[in-house]
Amino acid sequence: MRNVMAVVYRDALIRLTSLTWLFFDMAVPLLYLLMFGVGFNKAVGMGVTMDGAAVAYNDFFLAGVLSMSCFGSAINQSYGFFVDRDNGIFYEFLTYPMTRGELLLGKMLFQCIMALAQTALTLTAAVWLLNVPLNITLLPLTILGVMAGIAGWFFALSIVAFRIRRNDTFNTVINVAYFVLMFVSSMFYPLDAVPLWLKYLSYANPLTWHTDVLRYLTVGIGSGVVILAESAGFLLFLLVSFWFAQQALKKAA
Amino acid sequence: MTAISVQKLVKEYPRPDGGVLRAVDDISFTVEQGRIFGLLGPNGAGKSTTIKVLTTLLPPTSGTVLINGFDVVTRSLQVRNNLCVVLQENAVEVFLTVRHNFLTFGRFHGLSAAQVEKKMGRVVELFGLQEVLNQKPIDLSGGLKRRVQVAKMFLVDKPVVILDEATTGMDTFNKRATVNAIREEAQTGRTIILTTHMLEEAEELCDSIAIINHGRIVAGGTMDEVKKMGLQMFYLTLKFNEIGKELQELVQKFAPVKLDIVDNQVSVTVREHHTALNILSLAESTGALKHFEITTASLEDVFVELIDRKRAQEGR
Ligand SMILES: Nc1ncnc2c1ncn2[C@@H]1O[C@H](COP(=O)(O)OP(=O)(O)OP(=O)(O)O)[C@@H](O)[C@H]1O
Ligand SMILES: [Mg+2]
Numbered sequence: 001m002r003n004v005m006a007v008v009y010r011d012a013l014i015r016l017t018s019l020t021w022l023f024f025d026m027a028v029p030l031l032y033l034l035m036f037g038v039g040f041n042k043a044v045g046m047g048v049t050m051d052g053a054a055v056a057y058n059d060f061f062l063a064g065v066l067s068m069s070c071f072g073s074a075i076n077q078s079y080g081f082f083v084d085r086d087n088g089i090f091y092e093f094l095t096y097p098m099t100r101g102e103l104l105l106g107k108m109l110f111q112c113i114m115a116l117a118q119t120a121l122t123l124t125a126a127v128w129l130l131n132v133p134l135n136i137t138l139l140p141l142t143i144l145g146v147m148a149g150i151a152g153w154f155f156a157l158s159i160v161a162f163r164i165r166r167n168d169t170f171n172t173v174i175n176v177a178y179f180v181l182m183f184v185s186s187m188f189y190p191l192d193a194v195p196l197w198l199k200y201l202s203y204a205n206p207l208t209w210h211t212d213v214l215r216y217l218t219v220g221i222g223s224g225v226v227i228l229a230e231s232a233g234f235l236l237f238l239l240v241s242f243w244f245a246q247q248a249l250k251k252a253a
Numbered sequence: 254m255t256a257i258s259v260q261k262l263v264k265e266y267p268r269p270d271g272g273v274l275r276a277v278d279d280i281s282f283t284v285e286q287g288r289i290f291g292l293l294g295p296n297g298a299g300k301s302t303t304i305k306v307l308t309t310l311l312p313p314t315s316g317t318v319l320i321n322g323f324d325v326v327t328r329s330l331q332v333r334n335n336l337c338v339v340l341q342e343n344a345v346e347v348f349l350t351v352r353h354n355f356l357t358f359g360r361f362h363g364l365s366a367a368q369v370e371k372k373m374g375r376v377v378e379l380f381g382l383q384e385v386l387n388q389k390p391i392d393l394s395g396g397l398k399r400r401v402q403v404a405k406m407f408l409v410d411k412p413v414v415i416l417d418e419a420t421t422g423m424d425t426f427n428k429r430a431t432v433n434a435i436r437e438e439a440q441t442g443r444t445i446i447l448t449t450h451m452l453e454e455a456e457e458l459c460d461s462i463a464i465i466n467h468g469r470i471v472a473g474g475t476m477d478e479v480k481k482m483g484l485q486m487f488y489l490t491l492k493f494n495e496i497g498k499e500l501q502e503l504v505q506k507f508a509p510v511k512l513d514i515v516d517n518q519v520s521v522t523v524r525e526h527h528t529a530l531n532i533l534s535l536a537e538s539t540g541a542l543k544h545f546e547i548t549t550a551s552l553e554d555v556f557v558e559l560i561d562r563k564r565a566q567e568g569r
Contacts, residue, residue, distance in 0.1 A: 006360045010346075013357065017348050017389075088344035095308045096361040097334040253310035 003098035007106020008113070011080075015114070025076070025114060029069035029122045036061055037130050050190050050221050058130040062122075063215035064187040066142075067207060069118060070149030071181075075174055077111045077150075078157035082167035091253055100249040104242065108154050112147040119146050123218075135220055142217040149210045152234060155241035156206075162248035181207045186215075209234045255319075256413055256444035257284040257307070262316035264302050264468075276302040278468035279316075284446060284461070286412070289439050291459035292448040295560070299468040300448040301341050304417045307446070308338045320413055337362065337406050341417040341448075345401050347391040351382055354390065354401055355408055362409040372408050379434055380404040381427065396422045407434055414438060416447040420454065432458055464559055471559050486510065486554060487529040491519040491536045492544040500539065507532055517543075 015022055037058045041047075047056040084090035093103060119142075126132040135142075157174065164170045182188070184198065185207040191199045202208045209230035216222040264277040277299040284290040292300045305311040306318055309329040317324065323331040346354050352373070359369035377383055380400045390398045399422045406414050416435070420428045435458060439445050449455050455462055456476065463473035472479050493500075496517050504512055504521060509532075511522040519536070523529050529547055536542045 002363070003361070006357070009360055010357045013349055013353055014346070087347050088340065088342040089346055091310060091340055091342065092338070092344035093361075094310055095333055095336070095338045095340075097330065097363070098361070099330055253305065 003096075003102040004106040004109060006098070007103055008110045011107060011110040012113075015110075025073070026118055026121060028072060029065055029118055030125055032068055033062070033065045033122055033125055034129070036065070037126075041130075048190050048193070050192070051223070055219075055221060056132075058126070059132050059219045060190070060215070060221070061188070062126050062132050062134075062218050063211050065122060065126075066119065066146055066214050066218070067149055067187060067211040068182070069122070070115070070146055070210070071153050071178065071207065073111050073115060073118070073150050074153035074157050075178070077107055077154050078161045079167070079170070080107070081158065081161045082170065085165075094249075094253055100246045101242075104155065104158060104245055104249065107158075108151045111150050111154060115146050115150050116143065119143060132219065134218055138217045142214065145210070145214050145217055148234065148238060149214070152206065152210070152238035152241055155238065155245040158245040159241065159248045162245070162252040181205060184208075186211050206234055206237045209237075254286045255283050256286040256288075256321055257282075257290070257446060258317070258319040259283070259303070259307070260317045262303065262306060262318060263314045264299070264306055264311065265314045266302075276468050277306070280463070280465065280468070280470055281316075282463050282470070282473060284444055286444050287439055287442045288460045289435065289445045289447065289458050291455040291462040292446065292465065293450075293455055293462055294448075294465040298465045300465065301417055302468075303465075304338070304340070304415055304446070304448065308336060308340075308415060309333055335411060336413040336415055337409055337411040338415040339403050339406060339417060339419045341421070343395075343398055343402060345390045345398050347398075348389060350387050350389055351393075351401050352386050355405060358405045359408055362411065364409060369408060376404045376407045379407065379430055381430070396424060396427065399423055400427055403431055407438065410441075410443070412443060414443055414445045416445065418448055418450065420449070428454070466560055466563060471563050485524065485526075485549065486558075487523050487526065488546075488548045489519075489521045489523070489529055489532055490544075490546040491521070491533075491542060493517045493519070493536075493539065494541045494543050496541070497539065500536075503535060504532060 015025075040061065041057045044057045047054050048060050049055070050060070081090060084093070094100075123134060123142075127134050160173065161170055164173060184201045185205050186202060187207065191202050191208070194202070212222055212230050213227055213234065216227045260281050262277055262280045263275065265273040265275050268274050280299070280303060282290070292303060294300055302311070306313045306325060307320065309325050309332050312326055319325075320332045321335045323335065325332050346357065349357065355373055355376075356366055356369050359366070377386060380403065382400060382404060385393060385397060390401055393401070399419075403416070403419050406416070420431050423431065432454060435445055435447070447455075447458070459476055461473070461475045462479060463470045464479070465471065472482060494517065496514065496519070500519070501512070501514060504519065507523060507528050509521045509523045509528075511520070513520045521532055523532065533545060533547070536545065
């Protein structure tokens with residue numbers, strides 16, 4: 001744990017040196033929520049239909065915002081490996097007395113701590129400004145869900161960052177992947193309303209699993225069994241990614 | 254006690270054409286605790302590759318490497334627990350102040366902020382970093398960045414210190430400071446491996462060395478042993494008021510390795526100690542000798558000679 005905390009300490013110092021970065025990190029999910037929320041909520045009018053019931057778009061989209069910001073945080077944090085590589089400190093890290101897993105866990109944990117503040121801001125805005133009926137009793141699970149999302153995506157993207165050694169290539173690959181993953185997911189629209197092929201594809205996407213779980217936890221949409229299966233699926237995705245990220249890191253020098 | 258043991262180390266890199274490049278080819282050496290060991294060789298010899306295997310950055314293709322008894326493959330965490338390293342590439346936190354660089358480095362090596370602060374004074378003074386302690390390396394010169402990177406090694410007391418061309422980019426003054434710091438550390442019982450292109454640095458610091466070329470050791474042993482491998486040479490520089498024609502013939506009789514006469518200056522290279530002295534007394538007997546100088550072969554000469562020999566052997 002001492003080593004994991006050393007990584008957190010280091011990342012915190014780095015982040016604190018850039019208040020601009022810190023600000024945008026905090027503000028981005030809020031912006032997503034307000035821009036998409038206000039815009040789409042107007043455009044979609046009476047909201048979307050889920051399991052035969054009408055749901056306000058803001059309520060529906062809150063989970064999308066949370067999962068989107070998890071993915072965004074994970075991109076930022078995994079991109080940090082390129083910055084560290086450019087400064088050479090990345091290789092020195094690998095000679096420090098800690099395991100590869102501890103380095104990854106520390107980076108993940110730091111991003112999760114950041115996410116606590118992000119999530120608090122986003123949820124507060126959702127409840128106060130957009131009147132989203134947030135399920136307060138499930139709040140601890142929502143926070144856990146956000147952390148799991150960051151961990152899963154951070155580990156997965158780290159594998160890509162370690163394998164692709166060029167940041168320009170990484171950027172392109174991740175941008176395209178992100179776009180496709182968002183499109184083929186339940187982030188923006190209920191999957192009942194989309195063509196069958198897209199629905200099947202979307203259910204093979206961890207982003208859908210994560211978003212669905214968060215949607216259930218925040219506003220109670222979704223059926224228990226499906227959500228349970230999706231939670232298990234995402235957890236498996238997280239663990240497998242963590243394992244492969246460690247392997248990729250061992251070969252990253 | 255043996256601190257570092259490298260046995261039959263081989264490291265291959267994949268090549269784009271599908272083949273392999275054998276960067277380190279069957280290297281063996283050991284370093285006793287508290288000693289300074291130098292790894293020398295031209296660009297691309299395999300020095301940094303060896304260092305990367307020693308520091309668990311790269312797994313060996315074959316062979317065994319033990320650091321304080323721990324195998325770099327099976328006990329990599331314990332190995333890292335026993336060492337700290339200055340890699341050839343720069344490695345500093347450019348966005349953190351020099352002080353924070355020290356604090357984070359210390360924390361990674363298990364030191365509290367208070368412990369680091371306590372040691373920082375001496376290290377900062379040693380490397381002349383007082384003025385820049387609160388600056389970020391992104392704003393510092395290349396040599397200063399390197400000093401920050403090297404200074405970190407002296408904050409922690411890991412038993413093995415590995416330095417891959419640590420003094421690169423430093424000015425003479427700071428090179429000297431680094432050399433002195435390294436020597437002091439060895440005296441406290443830390444084992445040091447360094448690679449360098451600065452041959453006088455190795456000559457000055459190392460108890461033993463290995464000279465490698467194309468991934469193979471071409472010569473190795475204690476500093477004295479290496480020098481004595483029939484590679485010993487003496488350089489005489491003799492300045493005369495005037496030179497008679499017969500002098501060249503007389504010196505030639507000693508069969509020197511090299512003889513140059515320019516104006517009134519004679520430069521002779523010979524292998525034997527007594528030959529050097531005989532030539533000197535011959536010069537003295539002319540009555541016109543104005544100035545003389547005798548120097549012995551530097552490691553650089555030994556190195557060039559060794560590589561030449563090796564090439565000759567390989568018929569190139
Ligand atoms: N990651 C790599 N992939 C492929 N080949 C490599 C890699 N790193 C080094 N090499 C090759 O291995 C050989 C040894 O390189 P190495 O960096 O160990 O040399 P060196 O002795 O440290 O040289 P220098 O004095 O220039 O630092 C060189 O031919 C180099 O091109
Ligand atoms: Mg090198």
